[in-house]
Amino acid sequence: MAHSLLTKLSHLGTAPCDEFHPRAPVALPSMRTSTVRFNSIDDLHDTYKRQAAGERIVGYGRMGMDTHAAFEQIMCELEGGSRAFLAPSGLNAISMALLSLLSAGDHMLIADCVYGPVRQLDDTVLRRMNISSTYCSMRDMATLEANIQPNTKLIYVESPGSLLFEMLDLPAIVTVAKKHNLLVVTDNTWGSGIAYRPLDLGADVSVVAVTKYIGGHSDLLMGAVVAKDEAVIKQLDINQYALGFSTSADDVWLAIRGVRTxxxxxxxxxxxxxxxxxxxxxxxxxxxxxxxxxxxxxxxxxxxxxxxxxxxxxxxxxxxxxxxxxxxxxxxxxxxxxxxxxxxxxxxxxxxxxxxxxxxxxxxxxxxxxxxxxxxxxxxxxxxxxxxxxxxxxxxxx
Missing domain, CATH: 3.90.1150.10 (Aspartate Aminotransferase, domain 1)
Incomplete structure (x- = not known):
């Protein structure tokens, strides 16, 4: 039976209660670990092989165990994605997405209404890596298209925008991006999958500060990056693991608690x-x-x-x-x-x-x-x- 998103949010991430677990808590426990044990060398090697193929399988505690996996599934349901990656903060999630998808010599277009720290990330880390940017209003598609350069790889937006909540025409931006073979990454903290779903509107990557509405209680810091295209997911997977992003199991548990309401x-x-x-x-x-x-x-x-x-x-x-x-x-x-x-x-x-x-x-x-x-x-x-x-x-x- 197909269930609505709201029903899924009440049931995903709960502890199993079945013939193998006849007594169980309602909430999935916070599963903390740094080290993962393997039953045999063959199991260890099988884990490496499956990780290399892109499977979400734990070989070390940095990726997180069952609590993390449950929340990643919840984020995929919220955003309409196929894979979610967690980060210690919303800005970390933005960094993860951009550092995974851009290389030295690349250029990106950024909506002028984005979250302020994006400019700081651009001015420091990205420019030092020879990644250039152009900020522009994205209300007019002709202006947007005129700012595309031969080395432009990505359009980064936030809709509604920061401070003034400027609603952008995301489907129109996506149309321009597809015409020029560009990726669209959007900050969806405002909508958080409940009020707005940019992947459904054609965006390639949705970045969410879980800190805000998903957490809901002003007591955690976390970010998430969600995508559904396999090629994009592979880039995110390889790079986020190499960069060492890790989130606390207790914070993930709080996020699961928050998303229920x-x-x-x-x-x-x-x-x-x-x-x-x-x-x-x-x-x-x-x-x-x-x-x-x-x-x-x-x-x-x-x-x-x-x-x-x-x-x-x-x-x-x-x-x-x-x-x-x-x-x-x-x-x-x-x-x-x-x-x-x-x-x-x-x-x-x-x-x-x-x-x-x-x-x-x-x-x-x-x-x-x-x-x-x-x-x-x-x-x-x-x-x-x-x-x-x-x-x-x-x-x-x-």
């Missing part, structure tokens, strides 16, 4: 976020709301066509001075100041607009931007908190 958490947070959008729409200081699931967002049509849901992320451009914005952020009582997201708690960050100078989607005339993550608190309480904080910010002179 990802759907209900994200739906609740998405509902609350739309109410927050409606609140800010009524405020005189609001210049623009950035949340693609909101009907007045300029990218809403793309979101409606390609996405399966939404989450608790939004940014709001405010007609406040920096001093007023600082007062607003610091006056909030239910929001912690922080730049992570995806957990159960509400967070806010006063974005340094210098970080947005290279984003074509940003209106350079806007004086301030706040990025918020809406948690699982009562949305009525959050809105009341906004009201008192806005009143204090309005009272600031100069």
């Amino acid at each position: 990802i759907d209900v958490r994200m739906k609740r947070q998405a509902e609350s976020t739309l109410k927050v959008c409606e609140f800010f729409e009524q405020q005189a200081e609001t210049l623009q709301i950035y949340h693609p699931a909101y009907a007045k967002d300029v990218n809403h049509a793309l979101w409606k066509r390609d996405a399966l849901g939404s989450n608790g992320m939004l940014s709001v451009a405010l007609n406040f001075t920096k001093a007023q914005t600082k007062v607003f952020v610091e006056a909030l009582e239910l929001f912690s100041i922080g730049y992570s997201w995806g957990g159960y708690e509400s967070l806010i960050d006063m974005v340094n607009t210098d970080f947005l100078k290279n984003h074509a989607y940003w209106n350079q005339n806007y004086p301030s931007l706040v990025r918020m993550h809406i948690g699982l608190e009562s949305v009525e309480d959050l809105i009341a908190d906004y009201e008192q904080a806005l009143a204090k910010a309005r009272a600031v002179v100069g």
Whole structure:
């Protein structure tokens, strides 16, 4: 019987309970090990042979045992992939994908709305390895195509983008990529397989910071790289093993725990976020709301066509001075100041607009931007908190 994704997320990664295991815990235990034992030399050699053929079989603890394998299967189900590789953080996962698929002398195109640390990875490690990059807005396919060079190998995107949640036309980007025989790698942390599935839209690789919505409790760091094409999987497999990526079994166990409730958490947070959008729409200081699931967002049509849901992320451009914005952020009582997201708690960050100078989607005339993550608190309480904080910010002179 075929089951839905939501049903699979409740049953994958559980401890076996059958005629061979008549008593079993609900949750698969965290299986920690550094060393793997073999029954015979023939078994050891068979493991090497099967590993060389690309099979996910454990020869050393770095790859992880049953707990890791269970979560990798869950990530494949979430993202619609055939193989998943785990990394110690989301940025590690990005590094794994790019270092596996690019070589010295290669060039890649990067959407100008990507996660900020990608630029740092590019400026340091990749450039030192003679891998070049061009950043551009990917809203216009003619502009994208014009930036392709003879040595371009890959297009790297994030949709929706970081900070401003700019929804990209991923199917159109994939069409351009296929025309020029390029790979498409996308950061899908925003959608995490529940709200958006880039592999289904034609992307070759999906990178997810498990730290965020999949973990869901702000208590772990992890990343995942998911693909379905055999040639791409082989490149990822060989390189991730050579680079020595390893994740803690306990963190993997926490990720399995978190993914059980990802759907209900994200739906609740998405509902609350739309109410927050409606609140800010009524405020005189609001210049623009950035949340693609909101009907007045300029990218809403793309979101409606390609996405399966939404989450608790939004940014709001405010007609406040920096001093007023600082007062607003610091006056909030239910929001912690922080730049992570995806957990159960509400967070806010006063974005340094210098970080947005290279984003074509940003209106350079806007004086301030706040990025918020809406948690699982009562949305009525959050809105009341906004009201008192806005009143204090309005009272600031100069």
